[in-house]
C-alpha cells in the first residue's frame with residue numbers, strides 16, 4: 001500500500017473516522033489484480049479504455065443526481081460543479097475511441113450497473129448516503145488518481161494532463177491539498193448524529209466494495225486472477 005500522509009485532524013473527527021474505517025477496503029481495492037496490473041503497466045490500452053467507460057457510468061450517476069441535492073442540508077455542501085468529472089471523461093472517451101462513437105451501445109458491466117444503481121438510490125432516498133459515495137470517489141481521485149494518471153501517461157503515451165487522462169485533472173481546483181483540508185472540514189461539520197455518521201461509514205465501506213467488484217469484473221474480462 002502507498003503510505004498515506006498523516007491526517008491533520010483529531011482522531012475523533014468524522015473525517016478521521018471515515019478514513020480509518022475504510023483503510024482496509026482501500027488496501028483491498030488498491031491491491032486488486034486489475035489495479036495492480038494496470039499500475040504495473042502490464043495491461044493494454046483496451047483495458048484502460050474499458051475501465052474509463054465504467055467510470056463514465058459511475059460519474060453519470062453521481063453527477064446527474066447532484067442538481068437535486070444542491071439544497072440538501074447534508075449533501076448540498078458537497079455538491080460543487082468544480083469537481084464534476086463527466087465532461088472530462090467524455091473527452092477522454094472520445095479520444096480513446098477516436099470519435100464520439102463510444103456512446104453507441106455502451107453498456108455497463110454487471111458490477112458497474114450495481115454500483116451506479118446504488119448511487120442513484122441513495123441520491124434519491126438518503127442524501128447522507130450520497131455523501132459516502134461522494135467522498136469515496138472524489139477524494140480518491142484527487143489522491144490515488146494522480147498516481148494512475150502518471151502511469152497512464154507513461155504507459156500509453158498520453159500528453160501530460162491531456163486527452164485520455166483529463167478525468168484525473170482537476171483544472172478548477174488550484175490547490176488540491178487545501179481542497180482536501182476543506183473537504184475534511186466539511187465532513188467534520190456534517191449535520192447528523194453519531195448513529196447516522198456510523199451509517200455513512202458503513203455506506204463508505206459498501207462504496208469501496210462496489211469499486212472492488214468493478215475491478216473484479218474487469219479483471220475477469222482480461223483474464224486476471226481474481
Ligand code: HEM
Nearest residue numbers: 002004005019029030035135136137139140143144147211
Ligand atoms: C491503485 C489505486 C490506488 C492508489 C495508488 C491510491 C492511493 C491513495 C493515496 C496515496 C491516498 C493518500 C491521500 C492522502 O493521504 O491525502 C489515497 C487516498 C484515498 N483514496 Fe486511494 N488509491 C487507490 C485506489 C483507490 C480506490 C479504488 C478508491 C475508491 C474508489 C480510493 C479512495 C480513496 C479515498 C477516499 C482517499 C482519501 C482518504 C482520506 O484522506 O480521507 N482509492 N489513495
